[in-house]
Amino acid sequence: MQDDLRKIIHVDMDAFYASVEQRDNPDLRGKPIVVGSEHKRGVVAAASYEARVFGVRSAMPSVKAKKLCPNLVFVDGRMSVYKQVSSQIHEIFHRYTDCIEPLSLDEAFLDVTKNKVGYDLAVDIAREIKQCIHEELNLVASAGVSYNKFLAKIASDYRKPDGLCTIHPSQAQKFIKQLPIESFWGVGPVTAKKMHKMGIHTGKDLLEWSLSGLIHDFGKMGGLYYNFARGIDNRPVEAIRIRKSVGCETTLTKDITRQSSVIIELYHIANELVERVSRSQFKGFTLTLKVKFHDFTQITRSYTALDTFETLDEILPVAKDLMKQVDYENNPIRLIGLTVSNPRNEDDSIDSEYIQLKLDFKDEEY
Numbered sequence: 001m002q003d004d005l006r007k008i009i010h011v012d013m014d015a016f017y018a019s020v021e022q023r024d025n026p027d028l029r030g031k032p033i034v035v036g037s038e039h040k041r042g043v044v045a046a047a048s049y050e051a052r053v054f055g056v057r058s059a060m061p062s063v064k065a066k067k068l069c070p071n072l073v074f075v076d077g078r079m080s081v082y083k084q085v086s087s088q089i090h091e092i093f094h095r096y097t098d099c100i101e102p103l104s105l106d107e108a109f110l111d112v113t114k115n116k117v118g119y120d121l122a123v124d125i126a127r128e129i130k131q132c133i134h135e136e137l138n139l140v141a142s143a144g145v146s147y148n149k150f151l152a153k154i155a156s157d158y159r160k161p162d163g164l165c166t167i168h169p170s171q172a173q174k175f176i177k178q179l180p181i182e183s184f185w186g187v188g189p190v191t192a193k194k195m196h197k198m199g200i201h202t203g204k205d206l207l208e209w210s211l212s213g214l215i216h217d218f219g220k221m222g223g224l225y226y227n228f229a230r231g232i233d234n235r236p237v238e239a240i241r242i243r244k245s246v247g248c249e250t251t252l253t254k255d256i257t258r259q260s261s262v263i264i265e266l267y268h269i270a271n272e273l274v275e276r277v278s279r280s281q282f283k284g285f286t287l288t289l290k291v292k293f294h295d296f297t298q299i300t301r302s303y304t305a306l307d308t309f310e311t312l313d314e315i316l317p318v319a320k321d322l323m324k325q326v327d328y329e330n331n332p333i334r335l336i337g338l339t340v341s342n343p344r345n346e347d348d349s350i351d352s353e354y355i356q357l358k359l360d361f362k363d364e365e366y
Helices: 016-024 062-068 079-093 122-137 149-158 169-178 189-197 203-207 211-218 220-229 259-280 312-323
Strands: 008-013 033-036 044-047 073-075 100-104 107-111 141-146 164-166 245-256 286-293 298-304 333-341
Touching (some): 008 122, 008 149, 016 033, 016 044, 016 079, 122 141, 169 203, 203 220, 211 220, 245 259, 259 333, 298 312
Parallel strands (some): 141 164
Antiparallel strands (some): 033 044
């Protein structure tokens, strides 16, 4: 590996919430469990690997999860505990580097190009971090190692659970060519469908497209896709991340179609959003309405203003106008959400999706 290449680690806790519950309650070990509500309108927040064998996944309706796994055990979430454990995990990270970019409570990027322990190989640091997490916290993590964030993230998903994978620069292009296009950062279901129609199914297919062609079809994201196909990702590991949005949503106790009921729910959500915006001191120019219907299809509607959305008087009228664009008389609403985003009057969010890879790949350490 060239000296000027970075050494990036992506650490991802395996079934984090569920694993914490199984750790703290021996009676749950070895059983298919989910963290979430058993209520008929509940949603799975996290699933143990024993539950995943049956096809149970996070964000799945609880009713569907129970059909897939009749013996499924539901456990109430303990967010304060998960936050505490996450802090303990980050204490371990800081033994090796302070250049840490958290993505959520259970995953983070670490730049160990210059590290506190003087190790030459990033994979040695990743191995030690996994070992410390297991020995000190009795939890299991997977880690991916590469020279950029894009490949480190993919590597961490490669051998879950308890995985450790290195994508060496000399093997990166071969690896990327085999990737399903759905594995690329920023390729969600809608984009993947569009790419499939264009004949793009793998990294190899994407590599055949020109930069101008991809930008023409996908805008500024086209430039990212072009670079990713060539193993290029220059985004730094950001130790301090800038908040890009504040939002909240609620799953209704029953589907609604009446305008009066919709407006009441919208009012409550807007009030909650105002409180969250105030607590975080967030100033965003875009308000987005999210609506999920009874059949679990969903739509979003957005409006970007000249001034920031901070008060109820600023948020609620726009939310009502956005809702007028939604046909819910014939499509009962199951969930409503509101989000304020775009702090710099530009929407640069990325829809990130990753899938478990099933590839034959020879690891090389660096």
